[in-house]
Amino acid sequence: MVSRLLQRVPVPPGPEGPARLLPALAAALDGTGPAIAPIPTVSATTSNDYVMSLLAAVRCDDGSALESDEVALVVPTSGSTGSPRGVLLTAGQATAMTSAVQGDAAPQWIAALPVTSMGGLNVLVRALATGRDPLVVPSIGGAGPFTPEAFAATVDDAVSRSSDVRTALVPAQLARLLADDAGIDALRSCASILVGGAATRGSLLSSAEDLGIAVTTTYGATETAGGCVFDGRPLPGVSVHAGPDGRLVITGPSVALGYRGEPELSAAVFAGGAFHTSDLGEVLPDGTVRVLGRADDVIIVRGVNVSPLAVEHVVSDLPDIRMAAAVAGVDAGGDPAVHAFVVVREKAPAVEDAIRQQVTERLGPHARPIVHRVDRLPHLPNGKVDRRTLQTQAGKGTD
Numbered sequence: 001m002v003s004r005l006l007q008r009v010p011v012p013p014g015p016e017g018p019a020r021l022l023p024a025l026a027a028a029l030d031g032t033g034p035a036i037a038p039i040p041t042v043s044a045t046t047s048n049d050y051v052m053s054l055l056a057a058v059r060c061d062d063g064s065a066l067e068s069d070e071v072a073l074v075v076p077t078s079g080s081t082g083s084p085r086g087v088l089l090t091a092g093q094a095t096a097m098t099s100a101v102q103g104d105a106a107p108q109w110i111a112a113l114p115v116t117s118m119g120g121l122n123v124l125v126r127a128l129a130t131g132r133d134p135l136v137v138p139s140i141g142g143a144g145p146f147t148p149e150a151f152a153a154t155v156d157d158a159v160s161r162s163s164d165v166r167t168a169l170v171p172a173q174l175a176r177l178l179a180d181d182a183g184i185d186a187l188r189s190c191a192s193i194l195v196g197g198a199a200t201r202g203s204l205l206s207s208a209e210d211l212g213i214a215v216t217t218t219y220g221a222t223e224t225a226g227g228c229v230f231d232g233r234p235l236p237g238v239s240v241h242a243g244p245d246g247r248l249v250i251t252g253p254s255v256a257l258g259y260r261g262e263p264e265l266s267a268a269v270f271a272g273g274a275f276h277t278s279d280l281g282e283v284l285p286d287g288t289v290r291v292l293g294r295a296d297d298v299i300i301v302r303g304v305n306v307s308p309l310a311v312e313h314v315v316s317d318l319p320d321i322r323m324a325a326a327v328a329g330v331d332a333g334g335d336p337a338v339h340a341f342v343v344v345r346e347k348a349p350a351v352e353d354a355i356r357q358q359v360t361e362r363l364g365p366h367a368r369p370i371v372h373r374v375d376r377l378p379h380l381p382n383g384k385v386d387r388r389t390l391q392t393q394a395g396k397g398t399d
Contacts (some may be wrong), residue, residue, distance in 0.1 A: 014143035045142030087262030108162035117382035148183030201316035328396025
């Protein structure tokens, strides 16, 4: 009989959030406290509907028993493309990649991502292993706008405490820092910068490399307790292969037990102790993992399979594009089409024709997107692009 309790930990925006979560996380991982589900509180940037969807996924308050006494964390997925699900993680799974990421070092971590998402939560997990409390960027969790000045001030504080400063960011944060002199200097002061949560465009990585900034791209999911593939290479103990349908399958010590309250789905997605992702990809002969798109996102345009993610990669690398996201939708006639939403650089000329031409040349005429210029992309509280909102707009078939 399962006897371990599951406790919701409300996490407010700002530094108070990590401060409130850290002791509960430590107790959950070492077994002295209940299992926990970190949930953001309702705020100016986190709606009540979003919080309610997370609560429905983790099922803290419905009186149902945990699936196993081994469960230490129930972490909701982002819900960026569908309804959130509660991922069941043991302490061993949650900490499995810590040694591979930081070895025996005791770096000073900076928390810049929401700690209710896996990327931000991992910063806390790794900080606990070092014995050093993380330093927190004031804007965390939507407490305010993420600014290069505030990030730089946090890095300065970290550098005064350690020569090994590390952080985790999403691509949008990295792009903002690389566009600012203070941000660039702060990034240069970090020994390691993990960037994940979304694909990072090649031009952004090239800029960071040219500036001598140590960026590591990560691939993984809440279902793998976060990033388990760094710079395209699986971490020790992790194996990745493409299944018969082209979907990536991940095995390793960080793969979760399953989903909260969804035994049938868990049995399918975690069959054989592996995580069967929704990502299409390939593993090259040298072991490098390449993600090509999402299986549930590929659309058929006039008989040809088109990946919005592939379109997004092409568009993102154009010089006048600051940020881009591509999603499936329909055209004015109601037929399937890719929609590209772009934020252009200041004073950039018209880019629509250049986007269509580049995508057509690289991916073929069927991938030619409907282009929307926007002032900003919508984001979820965890920093990921809110693709459901974009898909709603794309479903209108505007051209």
